[in-house]
Amino acid sequence: xxxxxxxxxxxxxxxxxxxxxxxxxxxxxxxxxxxxxxxxxxxxxxxxxxxxxxxxxxxxxxxxxxxxxxxxxxxxxxxxxxxxxxxxxxxxxxxxxxxxxxxxxxxxxxxxxxxxxxxxxxxxxxxxxxxxxxxxxxxxxxxxx
Amino acid sequence: xxxxxxxxxxxxxxxxxxxxxxxxxxxxxxxxxxxxxxxxxxxxxxxxxxxxxxxxxxxxxxxxxxxxxxxxxxxxxxxxxxxxxxxxxxxxxxxxxxxxxxxxxxxxxxxxxxxxxxxxxxxxxxxxxxxxxxxxxxxxxxxxx
DNA sequence: TCTTTATTGCAATCTGTTTGCATTTACCTT
DNA sequence: AAGGTAAATGCAAACAGATTGCAATAAAGA
Numbered sequence: 001x002x003x004x005x006x007x008x009x010x011x012x013x014x015x016x017x018x019x020x021x022x023x024x025x026x027x028x029x030x031x032x033x034x035x036x037x038x039x040x041x042x043x044x045x046x047x048x049x050x051x052x053x054x055x056x057x058x059x060x061x062x063x064x065x066x067x068x069x070x071x072x073x074x075x076x077x078x079x080x081x082x083x084x085x086x087x088x089x090x091x092x093x094x095x096x097x098x099x100x101x102x103x104x105x106x107x108x109x110x111x112x113x114x115x116x117x118x119x120x121x122x123x124x125x126x127x128x129x130x131x132x133x134x135x136x137x138x139x140x141x142x143x144x145x
Numbered sequence: 146x147x148x149x150x151x152x153x154x155x156x157x158x159x160x161x162x163x164x165x166x167x168x169x170x171x172x173x174x175x176x177x178x179x180x181x182x183x184x185x186x187x188x189x190x191x192x193x194x195x196x197x198x199x200x201x202x203x204x205x206x207x208x209x210x211x212x213x214x215x216x217x218x219x220x221x222x223x224x225x226x227x228x229x230x231x232x233x234x235x236x237x238x239x240x241x242x243x244x245x246x247x248x249x250x251x252x253x254x255x256x257x258x259x260x261x262x263x264x265x266x267x268x269x270x271x272x273x274x275x276x277x278x279x280x281x282x283x284x285x286x287x288x289x290x
Numbered sequence: 291t292c293t294t295t296a297t298t299g300c301a302a303t304c305t306g307t308t309t310g311c312a313t314t315t316a317c318c319t320t
Numbered sequence: 321a322a323g324g325t326a327a328a329t330g331c332a333a334a335c336a337g338a339t340t341g342c343a344a345t346a347a348a349g350a
Contacts (some may be wrong), residue, residue, distance in 0.1 A: 017297095017347075018298080018347070021297090038338085041337095054338090055300080055340090056298060056299075058339075059339095060297095079337060079338090080338085092311090096263075098267075101233070114260070114262065115259070115281075118281075118334095119281070122254075122281070126286030126289055127243070127283055127286060130281055131283060134260065134278045134280075135278045136264070136275055136277040137278075138274040139271060139272065139273045139274045140271075140272060141270065144271055161317075163315075163328060163329080166317090166328090183307085184305095184306080198329070201329060203308075204328080204329085224306060225306080225307090291350100292339090294346105294350100295347090296345105296348100297344105297348090298343105298345065299342105300342095301342100301345100302339105303339080305339100306335100308336100309333085310332095310333085311331095312330100315326105315327085315328075316326095316327080317324105317325095317326100317327100317343080318323105319323085320321100320323085320324100
């Protein structure tokens with residue numbers, strides 16, 4: 001594992017650099033930009049021999065989410081999916097999601113967010129502290145043939 | 146129960162007018178425009194004596210969702226919530242949702258949908274069959290004081 | 291190396307939901 | 321109004337995803 005900033009961030013948060021954590025991070029890194037479930041992480045880590053418990057994976061993911069290294073997505077009531085936030089994500093934090101109905105893959109869409117207009121209208125109606133989540137689905141370019 | 150169109154719709158779908166179904170619909174009707182979980186429905190129905198099983202409530206909700214009398218919402222990984230679709234909803238079917246972080250209530254927001262622009266951009270990039278779901282959260286007008 | 295405290299593995303538990311199956315009920319036919 | 325049939329029910333068991341308690345272990349500062 002190279003990415004020093006990840007290690008720095010973990011240490012800065014007062015968390016220990018343990019084996020399960022390193023394994024989880026390594027899997028997340030290899031899954032760059034994609035989402036993956038706790039169970040899938042578990043299977044990838046343990047496919048040769050059992051080296052890490054599922055419980056520890058959940059706990060690791062929760063910790064890493066707390067220090068903003070990981071983002072959790074609950075997409076349409078299915079098992080939660082996780083992804084490693086990139087260095088940039090920390091500063092530019094808002095995303096939209098696309099899930100393909102064919103291959104099931106979840107993509108992060110980086111683009112303009114015109115929902116902000118909508119939020120402004122709501123503020124005028126008395127709402128506050130607004131945040132939102134936009135989830136799209138359909139067919140992704142590769143399944144759309 | 147008055148609303149004849151509900152009964153008509155159930156019969157038209159070839160479903161029987163059973164007691165559990167009537168009870169569930171009655172609860173949903175009294176909860177007009179709001180979302181409610183299977184468990185809450187169960188408790189409302191059975192608060193005096195047990196007259197209907199939770200299993201039947203789930204099955205009823207599934208059936209009613211299939212014939213588009215009920216809408217299901219999986220909000221941020223919590224228990225699924227359901228609401229009765231109004232007569233109009235059948236014809237004008239797209240909504241956005243707002244969940245208050247304080248009181249937990251989910252509201253249906255009827256308003257313009259400027260996400261359509263965004264979908265058009267995606268179509269140009271090869272995506273198709275797009276649909277979306279917009280979930281907002283924050284403080285609702287009554288909790289925002 | 292020693293000590294402390296966080297973290298782990300395991301088993302048990304939980305919540306929300308679904309399934310199998312024998313019994314019951316709505317409702318169509320007569 | 322009674323009877324037959326397929327659909328719907330209740331109950332118990334199973335399920336999936338996730339969390340918790342606790343004793344054993346391991347990371348990292350002294």
